[in-house]
Every structure is written in structure tokens, then in C-alpha cells.
Amino acid sequence: MNTLLKKTTFAAVVAALFGAAPLMLQAETIPDRGPVPFSTYDQNGDGTISEKEFYDIREKRMKARAESGRMMRKAADAPEFSEFDANKDGKITPEELQAGQNARMQQRGGQGMGRGAK
Template sequence: MKRTLLIAVLVITGTLMASQGMQRPSFADFDKNADGKISPQEFEQTRQERMKKMAEAGRMMRHVGNAPQFGDIDTNHDGYLERNEFQKHRQQCRQRRGQGMGMGRNRY
């Protein structure tokens, strides 16, 4: 009984820790001054804060070199990220992550 309880606690703790680390910052997290758009400075500040937090937690920062740059997301090139640009980028990222994943998919 004690062994089962210990295993359950470890599984739940691991799941909670993983879910906390997997959360990506929201539009509001980036939009520091709440003006409805993200400036390059806000974008970089939020990115640096997130990287610092992950490093302090001892988490690996995989693929940092592949992270999109501000200009990759600013599709209308006005120097700011609007909510629709931010959401479109997130959707594209989710779609890319979903490709090729899963049991047996794209194996041959």
C-alpha cells in the first residue's frame, strides 16, 4: 500500500512539474505595458525573464538557437506584434510540433 501511494505521489508531482514548465507565455505576459501590442523591447525582456527562470530551475533550454526572432512573427512589419500575429505564430508552432509525432506516423 505504501509503495502504491509513493508511486502515485511521484507520478502526480512529475505531471504537475512538467505541466508548469510547458506553459508558454501568453500575449499578456509579453505585453508588459498592456497597450495591446508587443514592442521589440517587451518581446526581448519577456524572453530573457523566461530563460532566467528556466535556468534557475535547472531546466534545459533546448532549441534556444532556433527560437523565432521578433521579425519572424511581425508579419506586417510595423515594428510591433499585434494579438493576431502572436496567435497565428502560436498556431503555426503547434501545427509544426504535431507533424511527424505519434505512434507509427511517418515511420517509413
């Protein structure tokens, strides 16, 4: 009887771990500041970012910032999916994301880093 209980408990623990594995893999932390890594956007791991994945991550990031009491300055200036989808095929590749993030940083030209000398 004791052996049966151990085997049943072990089987339940293994089943719980395998059932939770996809959730643990998907729950990559979204950075509070700076560029979001490609792997965070690519929730299904297919090597591209869909429009849904893009906006889901953006929404989660904004929600987390709001819940922590962080100011939402320039939220209306958040980039659109189309700004990153350079070839307009409905998905963003790692190269497109990197190019888009680089372009956004260059456009900002240091804005947001405090008041500069006038």
C-alpha cells in the same frame, strides 16, 4: 496623539500600496512551458508587443528555466520577433501573436512530446 499616529500609519500603508500597485500588475507569471499569453508580453498595456517587450519576456523565461535546472534544448531555435510581426510594422498585435504561435505549433508537429513510433 494616538489618533495622529493612527492617521500617519494609515497614510503610510495606503501610499505603500499605491506605489507597489504598478509592480504587482506588471509581475504576471511567465509560463514555464507552452505559449506565452499576449498579456504577459504586453508589459506596458498598450495593446501591442514591442520588440523590447518580446525579447525581455523571452530572456526572463529562459533565465527562469536555467535557474530551475531545466534543460535548454532547442534554445537556439527560439522564434524571432520578425516571425510574429506579420505586417512588419514593428509591433505584434494579439492576432499576429496567435497566428505565429499556431504556425510554430504546426511546424513542430508533435516534436518535443517524446519519441514517436518510427
